[in-house]
Amino acid sequence: xxxxxxxxxxxxxxxxxxxxxxxxxxxxxxxxxxxxxxxxxxxxxxxxxxxxxxxxxxxxxxxxxxxxxxxxxxxxxxxxxxxxxxxxxxxxxxxxxxxxxxxxxxxxxxxxxxxxxxxxxxxxx
Numbered sequence: 001x002x003x004x005x006x007x008x009x010x011x012x013x014x015x016x017x018x019x020x021x022x023x024x025x026x027x028x029x030x031x032x033x034x035x036x037x038x039x040x041x042x043x044x045x046x047x048x049x050x051x052x053x054x055x056x057x058x059x060x061x062x063x064x065x066x067x068x069x070x071x072x073x074x075x076x077x078x079x080x081x082x083x084x085x086x087x088x089x090x091x092x093x094x095x096x097x098x099x100x101x102x103x104x105x106x107x108x109x110x111x112x113x114x115x116x117x118x119x120x121x122x123x124x125x
Contacts, residue, residue, distance in 0.1 A: 008040075008047040011066050013113035014059055016052035022112045023048070026085045046070050059113060067116040075121045079107050099123050 013019040020039050023029040029043040037052040048068070058064065072078050079086075079097050086094045086109065095108040106120040 006045060006047070008049050009066070009068055010049045010051050011068075011111075011113060011115050012051055012053050012057065012059060012064060014053065014055070014057075015112060016050060018112045019050050019052075023050075026089065027082065027109075028085075065114060065116075067118065069118040069120060072119050072121050075105050075107065075119060078119065 011019070016034075016037060016039060020031050020034070020041065023041040024031055027043065029041045029046075031039050031041050033040040039050040041048050041050060053059070076097055089109075093110040095106075097105055097107045099105050100120075100123075103123050104120040105123050106118055109117045109119070111117060
């Protein structure tokens, strides 16, 4: 019987090089494939497909904005690992770990293409 193994969303960007650098340098991912306007980045079992679009696509348009939720184990350890690099981002692009009312501990990061990335794990009782 067939089964699905993972989801790898597409994320639009105006600058593929800057987006790859963000994922590799800041989030410690690896870029395993790069073509003219496409790249595949991954860390562990989490992956994204980055697509560079031309200036005719307005990425500031709310209909084009992306977000994704990455489930993690050890969220505070991950944040501590990434914190020195996250600190290099402009103000307003990172929200430190906090507990949500719906039982998740999260931190948030905005990437180079204005995609909001949620990192989260269940709050331990």
